[in-house]
Amino acid sequence: IDAILCARGGYGATRLLPDLVPAEVAAANKALVGFSDITALHALWARAGVRSIHAPMAGALAGATEPIREEWIRTLEGRDAPETWTLQPIVAGAAEGRLFGGNLAVIAALLGTPFLPRTDGCVLFLEDVGERPYRVDRMLTSLLHAGWFAGCAGIVIGAFTEGKPGDDGVSTEEVIAERLGNLGVPVIAGFPGGHIDDNEPLTFGAAARIDGDRFTISA
Template sequence: MVDASPDPDILIPPLRPGATVAVLAPAGPPRPGRLAPVEAWLSERGYRPRLLPSCYGPPALGFLAASDAQRLADLHAAFTDPEVDAVLALRGGYGCTRLLDELDTALLRRHPKLLIGYSDLTALHAVLDREGLPSLHAPMPASDWGLPGADADTDALFRGLARGWRRGDRLGLALPHPLSRGGAVRGRLIGGNLAVFAALVGTRWLPDCRGALLFLEDVSEEPYRIDRLLTQLRQAGVLGAVAGLVLGSFTDAESPDAVLADQLARLGCPVLAGWPSGHGQPNRPLPLGLMAEMDPVAGTLTLV
């Protein structure tokens, strides 16, 4: 079970040994060979895995792990099942935004669970943030676990789950980066994948960005597409509303810093660049929906 504590400094309680982790596929299907080891990986870490039907398909439309109805049913079931302590996404891809119209947000509020994942899971992180629930931007089994060089990120995830997250925790360290600027600032950590977050603009699912610390990362985006997405966020008033920007990795992108620098020149907020989270390695776990202090000079994010 997830430990409950009256200690106000505990922001995400530890996940105790023997806790049940529901694994579901809310977006794309797993690649061949990536599903079979998941149960063993979780068991080796001391948890009880429960793989839900969406993990097994059948795929829909060629890019969804299962039908919208099945993926939504699994999400609702994972949150309502009293034996489930945390909810882990198998992988990203695409498909979470298709679920939002039918997602029972009142159910999520009544049965709060820690949702773990990143990439397309940005859409679900946004919904949980709007409901006042923290979530975890972190490596996923079918995308990251077991890959060469990924052990440090997976170990960091499980250390965090075993310990929980508390006020005062330093979430990581960004190396000095030419795009970092400004002084320390506090705000609620929101965001995730740039393309998915931008897709929420104009919908009721976009988090309240006023005074927030907005984390952004992406993968395999051409420079003009990064520019287009950031322009959309700027013209929608998102970038002007945040207290600070946290820039993660822009993996497999050609010269992203030039585009980022051009967009940042139009903004006045502090920036912490080179944060070690995103597609690729490192991809350190990052709690979302919690208050943090960003210090671009020290290269730190600290829960407050």
Template sequence: MERRTLIKSLMAAPLLSGLAAAGSAGAAPSTGELLRPARLRRGMTVGLVTPASNAWEDEDIRFAIDVVKSLGFKVKEGANLYQRTQYLAGPDAARAEDFNRMFADPEVDAVFCLRGGYGTPRILPMLDYATIRQNPKILLGYSDITALLNAIHERCGLITFHGPIAAQNFTDYTLEEFSKVLVRGEFPVRLGEAPPFEGSPGRVERRNRVTRFRGGSARGRLIGGNLTLMCSLLGTPFEPDFRDKILFLEDVGEAPYRIDRMLTQLWLAGKLDEVNGIVFGKFTDAETSGNTFSVEHVLRERSAGLEVPVVRGLMIGHVDDQTVVPVGAMAELDGDSGALILQEPVVS
């Protein structure tokens, strides 16, 4: 089910009763200390959780477990891993409980999300941010997981990771990006460059080209992920600090006018004027039937008045070949070459 359909369904549901407690104990803002989780090593234990939606069938969950094991890790399943409540992976409290337990569990070395979908903003007030700060671990996922990645970095100072979910096959490209960031801990290193293309004379790869909307270079800490989720955090206690950041954005299944609407929201809120640079990843499966602007037109127009480097097309988003972007890490955006370069270690 597409995200916009889920949101329409949700409007009829009660709001989270715990939202008023968002500023309660354990939810203090980051003190400014940057926390780097331990790098991944073979034999480590990965906690598998479903903080948003669940896979449609149990066999898909077992597939995700096999994917994680194939990477060389042991798997600890969340107690509520197989729960489903319509478009959510069980009740909010159960999903939050699984998440909190994984960070509190000394046997768990990293936390991978089975999939995205919808639901992570609902559990943000229920997370134990104090325990997460005290037990820094790799948190990996994308799409709806964007809300967790940015809220946890903002509250805890922990570098989190926008990257593949467990319920997907890792292409050679995805595995290499995963390994260089989370296993080998390389830096400086370019993130999200187009995969190599080998074609016959006269053939050129078009799909994975980088578009340079505005040149120049800038440095800043990385924030971002799914455009829909970044907009959903605005005006909440979990809104990230956009000042002097490199903002990266992606989405899936959104028509150009909806992408326009969300970017306009960020612009009207003053957030696009605060960042040092913008990276647009992939906006896949955009609905472009009828009389509409193209996605390229919308992205170019909405960033036209900004005096910062802006590029489009890095391997970030709902694509098979996918990079890993560390939320909270220092990076440089080169708008002339279209490169995003990680500038510091992100794992210990």
């Protein structure tokens, strides 16, 4: 066995966490592939110091475009060169660190448990689906109050889909900019990853860099 490919997301991964031992995950050293609810397992892999891949799961690969399927394979096999995307800076700047993150709702649900890794020196990636702006505000505010973002090097925002603006007209993008814009770290948005058809794979644990409007992941 070289990798663990999750079949689907939805709900339930957090129930597995008490039965999984980081030291055993580290000893096995198997790549984990998935996203959304699988963020809970990505958190455990991060605590174990093992790389994992935020990418389409088996149930979604059939509907993915050919370029995404090819990128999925390249990422699983290990990139042979750095890859760079041009995104939209919310807070300009430069930062580098180990990449970690995933689904915002799952991360917020892990707050206060022993399973959520610290973010010291990390470049964080966040995405979500079906969360209205006020709910995104609530989750980010809880994480801010808990000091979870303290020490992070920078933040990359992926797709936040199917989240209708509230009656006040405030968008999710505005909430993210307001909540994360005063951390003193670069924040960059528009990474094509999350609950979208062309869900670009990301390797958590890889070295990542933000530089102006450019986001780079090492090989």
